Amino acid sequence: MFEIFYEKLQTLGVIPTVILNDINDTLPLADALIHAGMPSAEITFRTSIAADVISNMIKNFPNMEVGAGTILNIGQAKQAIDAGAKYIVSPGYNSGIIAYCTSHNIPIIPGALTASEIMNAEDMGIFVTKFFPAKQFGGLSTIQSLRGPFSLHRFLPTGGINLNNLAEYLSDEAVIACGGTWMVKPSAFCDGDFSEVYELASKTMKVVRSTINVPQGQSQPI
Numbered sequence: 001m002f003e004i005f006y007e008k009l010q011t012l013g014v015i016p017t018v019i020l021n022d023i024n025d026t027l028p029l030a031d032a033l034i035h036a037g038m039p040s041a042e043i044t045f046r047t048s049i050a051a052d053v054i055s056n057m058i059k060n061f062p063n064m065e066v067g068a069g070t071i072l073n074i075g076q077a078k079q080a081i082d083a084g085a086k087y088i089v090s091p092g093y094n095s096g097i098i099a100y101c102t103s104h105n106i107p108i109i110p111g112a113l114t115a116s117e118i119m120n121a122e123d124m125g126i127f128v129t130k131f132f133p134a135k136q137f138g139g140l141s142t143i144q145s146l147r148g149p150f151s152l153h154r155f156l157p158t159g160g161i162n163l164n165n166l167a168e169y170l171s172d173e174a175v176i177a178c179g180g181t182w183m184v185k186p187s188a189f190c191d192g193d194f195s196e197v198y199e200l201a202s203k204t205m206k207v208v209r210s211t212i213n214v215p216q217g218q219s220q221p222i
């Protein structure tokens with residue numbers, strides 16, 4: 001299930017975890033990310049404008065991999081899918097959200113931190129889960145231990161990932177991609193200047209390219 005999406009995810013290497021408070025930031029943020037070679041965004045439902053941000057971003061940048069994050073219930077999943085989200089990310093394991101997304105053919109990455117949660121996800125046909133908060137739950141070393149019994153499973157770690165440890169995470173086969181806020185912190189563009197986002201995202205993609213060997217042209221500006 002969702003193999004095409006998983007391939008895209010691996011090619012992207014990094015998904016920025018976006019928290020937007022102002023709808024007017026949507027397009028300049030997307031523009032900065034795209035020009036840095038990072039054509040993706042997980043728009044979190046931590047602010048009330050998330051669905052509007054998703055529809056606005058997709059309308060203006062249809063090729064961008066725009067998904068919804070921090071989806072906590074089926075109602076939010078519905079709102080995100082109606083807005084055009086191409087994938088859904090949830091911090092935890094909720095079988096209702098998984099069933100809703102799969103029945104709509106929308107890739108879902110649920111959170112799973114324990115062997116039991118991974119078993120439940122795999123039972124529902126989901127072999128890629130979010131590992132959050134990665135740093136607090138033992139980071140790469142926990143992921144490697146979980147990979148023992150779950151040899152087909154792959155992880156999207158988020159929480160505590162940054163330019164200093166990204167390469168280490170991405171070099172591990174168990175990691176399909178990484179997520180995080182380090183290049184899109186709201187404080188970086190509170191003055192309306194998105195150059196810091198561009199610079200941090202560019203540096204990030206340099207690490208991605210040197211670590212996962214992205215085929216030429218694939219993670220380039222749209």
Ligand code: 3PG
Pocket residue numbers: 017132158159160161179180181182
């Ligand atoms: C998430 O929602 O995945 C995390 O809050 C991102 O964590 P970070 O801010 O440490 O990158």
